Amino acid sequence: MGGTDSGDAVVLLDGVTKAFRGHLGVGRTVAVRGLTLGVEGGGIFGLLGPNGAGKTTTLKMMVGLLRPDRGTVLLFGRPPSDPAARIRLGFLPENPYFYDYLTGEEFLDFYGRLRGLAGRERWRRVREVLGQVGLAGRERTPLRKCSKGMVQRLGLAQALLHEPDLLILDEPMSGLDPLGRRDVRDLILAQRAAGRTVLFSSHILQDAETICDRVAILVGGALRFEGALQDAVSRRVLWYEVAVTGVAPGRLPGSVLSSSGEEILLKVPDEASLGELIRAVQEGGGRIGSVWPRRDSLEELFLREIGPGAGSKGAA
Amino acid sequence: MSGRGPTAPGPAATVGAIALNTFREAIRDRVLYLLLAFALLVIGAGRFLALLTVGDEEKIVKDLGLSAVSIFGLLTAVFVGVSLVFKEIEKRTVLTLLVHPVHRWQFVAGKYAGLATVLLVNTGLMGAVLSLLVVLRGGAPGPVAIGIVMIFVELLVVAAFAVLFSSFTNPILAAVGTVAVYVAGHLSWSFDLLKRRLPEGAARVACDAARAIVPNLDRLDVKAEAVHALPIAPARVALGIAYGAAYALAVLVLACAVFSRRDFE
Ligand SMILES: Nc1ncnc2c1ncn2[C@@H]1O[C@H](COP(=O)(O)OP(=O)(O)O)[C@@H](O)[C@H]1O
Ligand SMILES: [Mg+2]
Numbered sequence: 001m002g003g004t005d006s007g008d009a010v011v012l013l014d015g016v017t018k019a020f021r022g023h024l025g026v027g028r029t030v031a032v033r034g035l036t037l038g039v040e041g042g043g044i045f046g047l048l049g050p051n052g053a054g055k056t057t058t059l060k061m062m063v064g065l066l067r068p069d070r071g072t073v074l075l076f077g078r079p080p081s082d083p084a085a086r087i088r089l090g091f092l093p094e095n096p097y098f099y100d101y102l103t104g105e106e107f108l109d110f111y112g113r114l115r116g117l118a119g120r121e122r123w124r125r126v127r128e129v130l131g132q133v134g135l136a137g138r139e140r141t142p143l144r145k146c147s148k149g150m151v152q153r154l155g156l157a158q159a160l161l162h163e164p165d166l167l168i169l170d171e172p173m174s175g176l177d178p179l180g181r182r183d184v185r186d187l188i189l190a191q192r193a194a195g196r197t198v199l200f201s202s203h204i205l206q207d208a209e210t211i212c213d214r215v216a217i218l219v220g221g222a223l224r225f226e227g228a229l230q231d232a233v234s235r236r237v238l239w240y241e242v243a244v245t246g247v248a249p250g251r252l253p254g255s256v257l258s259s260s261g262e263e264i265l266l267k268v269p270d271e272a273s274l275g276e277l278i279r280a281v282q283e284g285g286g287r288i289g290s291v292w293p294r295r296d297s298l299e300e301l302f303l304r305e306i307g308p309g310a311g312s313k314g315a316a
Numbered sequence: 317m318s319g320r321g322p323t324a325p326g327p328a329a330t331v332g333a334i335a336l337n338t339f340r341e342a343i344r345d346r347v348l349y350l351l352l353a354f355a356l357l358v359i360g361a362g363r364f365l366a367l368l369t370v371g372d373e374e375k376i377v378k379d380l381g382l383s384a385v386s387i388f389g390l391l392t393a394v395f396v397g398v399s400l401v402f403k404e405i406e407k408r409t410v411l412t413l414l415v416h417p418v419h420r421w422q423f424v425a426g427k428y429a430g431l432a433t434v435l436l437v438n439t440g441l442m443g444a445v446l447s448l449l450v451v452l453r454g455g456a457p458g459p460v461a462i463g464i465v466m467i468f469v470e471l472l473v474v475a476a477f478a479v480l481f482s483s484f485t486n487p488i489l490a491a492v493g494t495v496a497v498y499v500a501g502h503l504s505w506s507f508d509l510l511k512r513r514l515p516e517g518a519a520r521v522a523c524d525a526a527r528a529i530v531p532n533l534d535r536l537d538v539k540a541e542a543v544h545a546l547p548i549a550p551a552r553v554a555l556g557i558a559y560g561a562a563y564a565l566a567v568l569v570l571a572c573a574v575f576s577r578r579d580f581e
Binding site for chain 2: 063067084087091093096097110111113115155
């Protein structure tokens with residue numbers, strides 16, 4: 001139903017570089033450097049990296065809003081400047097903003113026309129998609145009265161309007177409350193279940209960790225990692241953090257991370273020493289507050305990648 | 317083709333949709349009504365002035381009326397026109413709009429078509445009120461109607477410049493540029509005067525170049541004939557319309573070329 005040939009990359013970047021002029025034309029920021037990346041049809045692809053890593057610049061080149069200085073970008077096998085390449089694309093920009101003189105319904109009706117949806121079908125899709133993003137009953141609310149969260153939901157609605165095969169979403173969960181983040185996550189998962197491809201960017205790792213099939217990590221405009229999520233992070237436990245009360249720390253194994261009042265936070269390297277610690281606490285008449293196995297998460301990977309010597313800006 | 321799956325609309329549908337949205341934006345802005353109210357006030361004032369002044373009442377009504385249509389039309393073209401493209405870029409609505417299967421030229425054409433529709437409704441309303449006043453004074457509405465049509469053609473040329481300027485600069489500079497084109501367009505005879513005073517060589521070539529670039533809006537001016545009920549040759553009207561349309565089209569093609577090259581950051 002999706003119509004993408006499996007194995008074919010829906011988005012392809014080859015040696016792409018993009019630089020911006022600095023303020024008042026002074027200096028130059030290389031936002032993306034020599035990026036080669038392919039996104040295959042189906043599944044959820046996360047483009048991750050800290051703020052300023054070049055995620056937005058990369059996505060804007062994919063959808064034809066920016067031209068690369070060097071390299072080639074192909075969207076469904078065509079240059080993104082070709083409107084035919086964008087027929088099966090839905091896009092949500094970062095912190096979107098829409099026409100404040102329109103109502104939600106008028107706005108989606110306008111974009112539905114640009115998608116070639118005919119009269120009754122357009123009306124049906126507008127209703128359907130408003131329901132999908134949790135805005136049923138808000139059809140007539142003027143956009144100037146919409147909260148940031150509502151605008152974000154409308155942004156998703158316009159991206160989904162024509163049931164595209166590829167969704168490119170720039171920080172879709174930013175600026176949303178926990179409930180909103182969950183809704184967006186569920187929506188992305190539903191798109192995958194319907195056989196579509198979702199490519200989204202995020203600087204928040206927890207957003208990606210639970211739902212991405214593949215990730216690419218950008219730091220300073222360059223690709224640091226691309227692959228299956230399980231290859232990016234090992235699920236191995238690195239150490240355990242244990243909160244203990246009612247015992248003096250000197251009598252326990254492990255190193256003290258911090259202590260506040262009664263409670264001490266201890267670090268033990270493995271399961272064997274965790275057992276020793278628990279026994280020692282019980283014998284000393286204390287209590288275990290919590291045990292937290294610390295795994296190698298994307299967070300750690302990030303910190304490693306951004307760590308020392310990860311300069312990102314090239315001045316010229 | 318069956319209705320399933322995304323398609324791309326034809327160019328007319330795309331341009332039409334963008335034009336409709338542009339028109340909607342303009343008519344939901346108070347500025348337009350303020351300008352229109354002012355214009356109608358001035359047109360109506362012609363009747364009072366006519367009572368106070370010695371002379372042909374009908375001529376005064378026509379003269380003041382046509383001037384008002386022209387000036388308030390210009391203000392509408394400038395106020396609505398210069399922010400058209402700029403606002404879409406500034407507020408970043410262009411980021412979702414241009415990701416649709418829309419050519420950049422279709423965006424420019426849609427914006428312009430929306431602005432032209434606003435000007436059509438605007439001059440149409442002002443023209444209808446003026447014609448009514450003329451008829452009430454016992455005059456024939458024909459010459460005034462021709463005058464209004466030519467003003468509309470002139471506004472189409474000015475609006476094209478407004479869209480061109482707003483596709484690469486901020487609204488203030490775009491407004492200044494647009495008004496400058498309007499003024500220079502009505503002073504094209506002064507280029508000859510200027511040229512005679514300039515030394516031979518580069519300065520005169522520059523003067524000729526400026527004259528060639530600036531539209532000769534006097535070619536579209538039939539106000540004197542309309543006011544004094546002098547005959548207006550149909551050929552002159554037809555040539556004026558052709559000249560204005562060709563000029564506006566050339567400016568729009570340039571605007572499309574500028575816009576097609578743009579990055580949207
Ligand atoms: N329009 C612009 N002008 C100048 N510098 C820019 C512009 N857009 C982005 N940059 C710079 O390019 C780098 C990458 O930005 P961006 O792609 O927005 O990163 P991200 O989306 O990952 O936060 C940053 O250093 C940013 O300051
Ligand atoms: Mg960003």
